[in-house]
Amino acid sequence: MPAERAVLVTVQLDPRFSKGRGPFWPLADEADELKELARSAGCDVVAELSVRRHQPIAGTFLGGGKLDEVAALAAERQGQTVIFSQELSPGQQRNIEELVGAKTLDRTQLILDIFAQRARSQEGKVQVELAQLRYLLPRLVGKGIMLSRLGGGIGTRGPGEQKLEVDRRRIRMRIQRLAGELEQLGARRSAMRARRRETETPVVALVGYTNAGKTTLLNRLTGSAATASNQLFTTLDPLARRVRLPSGETFLLTDTVGFLHHLPHHLIEAFKATLEEARDADVLLHVLDASHPLAAEHAQAVEEVLKALGLTEKPVVTALNKRDQVEDAQRLTALERVYAPAAAISAKTGEGLDRLGELLTGSLASLLIEPVRLRIPAEHADLVASVYQRGQVLRRREVDGTIELLARLPAKLRSSLAPYLLA
Numbered sequence: 001m002p003a004e005r006a007v008l009v010t011v012q013l014d015p016r017f018s019k020g021r022g023p024f025w026p027l028a029d030e031a032d033e034l035k036e037l038a039r040s041a042g043c044d045v046v047a048e049l050s051v052r053r054h055q056p057i058a059g060t061f062l063g064g065g066k067l068d069e070v071a072a073l074a075a076e077r078q079g080q081t082v083i084f085s086q087e088l089s090p091g092q093q094r095n096i097e098e099l100v101g102a103k104t105l106d107r108t109q110l111i112l113d114i115f116a117q118r119a120r121s122q123e124g125k126v127q128v129e130l131a132q133l134r135y136l137l138p139r140l141v142g143k144g145i146m147l148s149r150l151g152g153g154i155g156t157r158g159p160g161e162q163k164l165e166v167d168r169r170r171i172r173m174r175i176q177r178l179a180g181e182l183e184q185l186g187a188r189r190s191a192m193r194a195r196r197r198e199t200e201t202p203v204v205a206l207v208g209y210t211n212a213g214k215t216t217l218l219n220r221l222t223g224s225a226a227t228a229s230n231q232l233f234t235t236l237d238p239l240a241r242r243v244r245l246p247s248g249e250t251f252l253l254t255d256t257v258g259f260l261h262h263l264p265h266h267l268i269e270a271f272k273a274t275l276e277e278a279r280d281a282d283v284l285l286h287v288l289d290a291s292h293p294l295a296a297e298h299a300q301a302v303e304e305v306l307k308a309l310g311l312t313e314k315p316v317v318t319a320l321n322k323r324d325q326v327e328d329a330q331r332l333t334a335l336e337r338v339y340a341p342a343a344a345i346s347a348k349t350g351e352g353l354d355r356l357g358e359l360l361t362g363s364l365a366s367l368l369i370e371p372v373r374l375r376i377p378a379e380h381a382d383l384v385a386s387v388y389q390r391g392q393v394l395r396r397r398e399v400d401g402t403i404e405l406l407a408r409l410p411a412k413l414r415s416s417l418a419p420y421l422l423a
Contacts, residue, residue, distance in 0.1 A: 003044035007079035007102070008034050009070055010050045011062070011086045025261065025297055027052065033261060034085045034107065041113045046077040060099065061092045071100040083110055087264065090139045108135060108264045115257075123185045130178040131267060137171055201390065202251040202364050202410075204243075205281035207306065209298035210258025212289040213321040215239075217347035218255045245357045249364055250389050254281065259305045261297065268308050275309055283363045284311065286318045290335055290344060291325035299339065315366065317359045318342035324349050365392050368408035373422040375402050383420070386413065 010031040025033075031050050038045050049070060057063060061084070062070070074082060081103045088096070088106040097104045105113075112132050119125045206214040222241035239255040256275055268275070278284065284306070288299055306312055318339040324346040326332055332344040341359045345352030371394055376383050378401050387393060387407050395406040409417070 003042055004081055005046045005077065005079050006038050006043040006081045006083055007047045007070065007074045007077065008038060008045055008049070009062075009082060009084045010034050010048070011056075011084060012050075012052050013056060013086065014054050025294065029294060029297075030085055034083065034110075037107070037110050037114065038083055041110055041117070043081070043083075046079050047073040049073060056086070056092075059091060060095045061086070061088055062096075064099075067096065067099045070096075071102075074100055074102045081105060083107070093139060107262075108267065111260070111264070111267065123182070123189070126178055126182050126185065130175060130182060133171055133175050133178070137168065137175070201242075202283070202367060203281045204251050204253050204283045204285050204360065204364075205278040206253065206255045206285050206287055207278055207302060208258060208287035209289065209302055210260055212258065212287045212298070213347045214255050214258065214287045217285075217287055217319060217321065217345075218253055220347045220350060220353065221253060245361055246354070247357065247361045248388060249361050249392070251282075251360070251364060253285075254278075259302050261301045263301075263305055268305060278306075278311060279309060281314065282367055283360065284314050284316045285360070286316050286339075287321050287347075288318055288335075288339065289322050290320040290332060291322040295335065296338075315363050317356070317363050319347075319356055320344040321347050323351060365408065367410070368392060369411055369414060371406050371408050372414060374405045374407060374417060374420045375399075375422050376405070376417075376420045377402055383417065387417070 008031070010027065012027045012030060027050050031048060035045055035048065049066075051062065051066060053062070060067060070082060073079065079102055082096070082100055082105070084096075084104070084106045086106065087108055088104070093104055093106065112128065112135065115124075115128045116132065119128045206218060208214050218239065218241060221243050241253050242250065243253045244250045256278055286299075286302060288295055288302075292298060303312070318341070320332060320335050320339070320342055323332060323344040326344075336342045336344060341363070343352050343356040343359055345356050368391060374387065376387075378398070384403055384405070387405055387409065390413050391407045391409040393405055393407045397404050404422075414421075
């Protein structure tokens with residue numbers, strides 16, 4: 001199937017009219033990211049237009065002259081789809097479609113389309129379809145976008161294909177069913193996390209801007225083979241793998257969906273079930289692409305999403321990834337200072353992972369209680385192994401058929417070992 005031909009329209013508004021989108025990037029960088037999103041969705045970008053406006057026009061977002069220019073570009077380049085960088089109201093979207101004579105999408109629908117392509121698990125598919133239907137529902141009127149397009153192209157495909165005659169009442173019923181299904185799946189995931197907590201295994205969650213290299217780092221640390229590629233939102237479904245550091249520290253490493261500049265708030269809400277992995281983590285491992293010219297802006301975007309999720313108080317270790325692509329050593333040094341504790345690494349080559357392991361060991365150790373002394377009979381080797389696996393052993397000696405340990409332990413493990421504690 002040939003790629004859908006797309007015309008991209010990047011619009012930058014006065015901050016007072018940008019719906020709280022936060023700090024702006026340069027217009028050229030906004031345009032570059034919209035192009036990257038479009039290509040990740042499978043578009044063939046045939047034309048681009050960048051526009052600065054004081055404020056949007058209520059009915060058509062842009063003025064008639066500019067929309068005539070968009071329509072001419074679409075006709076000249078045989079564009080099938082026009083994609084706006086800003087969120088459009090249902091009325092604006094319908095009016096623009098009529099004026100330019102081509103299917104019109106906004107950035108949110110483009111992101112949802114990429115999510116639809118990446119979702120593999122049942123939970124991921126349900127989240128995508130639910131978010132799509134909630135977003136499309138107010139747009140299913142008149143000659144605008146119709147639900148029959150689901151499955152038919154960029155911005156309209158999804159796990160839940162529907163027929164043309166499906167009406168709004170049935171859509172609401174579908175949304176209700178999906179919400180209930182997602183709640184059940186979320187309850188199962190919560191139960192899994194609770195069982196994980198019972199083992200006192202610490203959890204480190206990978207967070208970061210999309211395409212920063214989180215999955216590549218997970219593969220490098222765990223020896224797994226999760227899909228990783230140079231495109232946006234490769235990972236939508238959460239992954240969890242066990243890691244053992246050279247220091248002996250063991251933890252569970254989870255990977256979740258990448259963050260994005262101006263990630264729409266309702267998408268954060270829609271994918272909260274997936275992002276709960278980060279919420280339940282003991283430590284956040286922020287993977288930052290140190291080679292990207294907008295590294296600081298990417299870091300700020302991640303901080304904004306973490307703030308929206310209420311995760312700003314968690315300990316954070318920063319992995320400055322792709323150091324093999326950074327020629328300026330002073331840049332790496334400066335980034336390590338700004339985002340400390342941080343380690344410059346290459347998930348691709350393995351450079352710097354020893355230093356990253358040291359930082360993670362120190363961060364996880366800070367979660368343990370003050371050192372305690374234990375005396376465990378030698379025949380209870382399983383208890384000794386638990387101390388090594390789930391705690392941090394500072395000293396060991398064998399005395400009269402027992403093993404004495406000085407160790408820092410998680411609170412729950414300390415309670416279970418209470419009979420072996422020494423004063």
